[in-house]
Amino acid sequence: MKLRKVQTTPYVKILGIETSCDETAAAVVEDGCAILSSVVASQLTTHGKYGGVVPELASREHLRAIVPVVRQALEQAGTGLEALGAVAVTEGPGLVGSLLVGITYAKALCFAGNLPLIAVNHIEGHIHAVILEAGRGIELPAVALVASGGHTHLFEVHEGFRYRLLGKTRDDAAGEAYDKVAKLLGFGYPGGPIIDQLAPHGDPHAVKFTLAHMKGNALDFSFSGLKTAVLRWVEQHDLSREIEARRRAQGAPVKELLALTPQPTLDLLASFQYTVIQELLRRAAVSIEEIGARSFIIAGGVASNSGLRAAAREAGFSCPVYFPTPALSTDNAAMIAAAAFPKYHAHAFAGLDLKAKANLALA
Ligand code: KG4
Numbered sequence: 001m002k003l004r005k006v007q008t009t010p011y012v013k014i015l016g017i018e019t020s021c022d023e024t025a026a027a028v029v030e031d032g033c034a035i036l037s038s039v040v041a042s043q044l045t046t047h048g049k050y051g052g053v054v055p056e057l058a059s060r061e062h063l064r065a066i067v068p069v070v071r072q073a074l075e076q077a078g079t080g081l082e083a084l085g086a087v088a089v090t091e092g093p094g095l096v097g098s099l100l101v102g103i104t105y106a107k108a109l110c111f112a113g114n115l116p117l118i119a120v121n122h123i124e125g126h127i128h129a130v131i132l133e134a135g136r137g138i139e140l141p142a143v144a145l146v147a148s149g150g151h152t153h154l155f156e157v158h159e160g161f162r163y164r165l166l167g168k169t170r171d172d173a174a175g176e177a178y179d180k181v182a183k184l185l186g187f188g189y190p191g192g193p194i195i196d197q198l199a200p201h202g203d204p205h206a207v208k209f210t211l212a213h214m215k216g217n218a219l220d221f222s223f224s225g226l227k228t229a230v231l232r233w234v235e236q237h238d239l240s241r242e243i244e245a246r247r248r249a250q251g252a253p254v255k256e257l258l259a260l261t262p263q264p265t266l267d268l269l270a271s272f273q274y275t276v277i278q279e280l281l282r283r284a285a286v287s288i289e290e291i292g293a294r295s296f297i298i299a300g301g302v303a304s305n306s307g308l309r310a311a312a313r314e315a316g317f318s319c320p321v322y323f324p325t326p327a328l329s330t331d332n333a334a335m336i337a338a339a340a341f342p343k344y345h346a347h348a349f350a351g352l353d354l355k356a357k358a359n360l361a362l363a
């Protein structure tokens with residue numbers, strides 16, 4: 001079937017759909033910046049007991065949630081398919097089975113509503129979460145740090161949303177390091193928000209982590225050495241009883257987890273978080289100077305970390321720093337609809353043969 005010739009309109013409503021990992025999300029965004037609705041169905045209770053995302057379970061949960069989540073997003077926005085200008089969907093990177101659920105449903109909606117389909121890169125979505133809130137006044141070129149459970153990338157952002165990769169992690173992503181350290185110490189999944197809340201109770205300078213100097217691109221990250229250093233520290237201290245107690249208490253409020261965490265472990269968490277933040281901001285600072293950036297964007301799940309936010313504000317960068325609100329830092333569909341807005345006006349539409357791309361790169 002051929003889609004109707006698209007007449008683009010300035011006040012377009014775009015339905016965004018995001019299913020790249022463990023959140024089923026749908027949102028309606030008008031004019032690229034007004035969020036009319038944003039619904040996120042989290043699968044935390046499904047994956048929490050495994051200490052990480054189980055791909056097969058994730059696809060099954062997306063299948064269960066996609067129809068009600070999209071319906072709710074349209075209802076909350078007070079709109080129907082006929083009032084939309086386009087449907088935008090995450091095409092990658094992510095878990096292929098999860099991406100497929102969103103893509104297939106987006107195609108079906110486009111077919112039923114005779115609407116254009118827009119394919120969005122998940123990482124570009126994270127960057128747009130910031131642009132969406134800060135308005136289009138962000139001055140370019142910008143440096144964007146995208147740090148989440150799946151990626152840790154530094155990009156140079158130019159007019160027309162053109163990106164150049166400056167550096168990326170060679171092994172674990174920053175969020176993945178948080179999740180693995182949390183799992184090792186008996187905290188639940190995801191580890192980032194828990195460590196974020198416990199770290200202020202410890203001394204960030206108590207444990208000194210020396211990170212290996214890497215050859216090659218000085219803007220690349222590496223977090224697996226830090227994870228191994230935490231593991232060594234744990235092996236050298238007998239933590240088996242406290243870890244077991246926390247495992248039994250998984251899912252409990254942070255106040256309870258805090259009571260089960262002795263001071264040396266709190267110091268370890270604070271030192272781990274301090275090291276991650278230093279690593280992220282040190283390379284961002286070099287990038288900002290190198291390209292003469294006029295803005296610094298921090299996005300992705302780790303951008304909701306309160307220690308990172310405070311350190312970035314106090315770092316004295318030569319340009320303003322922009323973060324999304326915590327709700328837009330982690331995976332959501334408003335960022336996908338927002339990233340689709342310039343593509344809509346550029347008539348950059350996808351065909352109904354769009355495929356899921358698990359390893360899609362942004363630049
Ligand atoms: O962007 P996101 O929702 O999903 C991916 O694209 O991966 O990011 C999820 C990641 C998880 O690893 C989680 O532990 C981490 O972001 N995260 C945090 C915080 N909130 C979420 N890491 C540190 N501090 C936080 N407050």
Ligand code: ZN
Nearest residue numbers: 148301330331
């Ligand atoms: Zn993400």
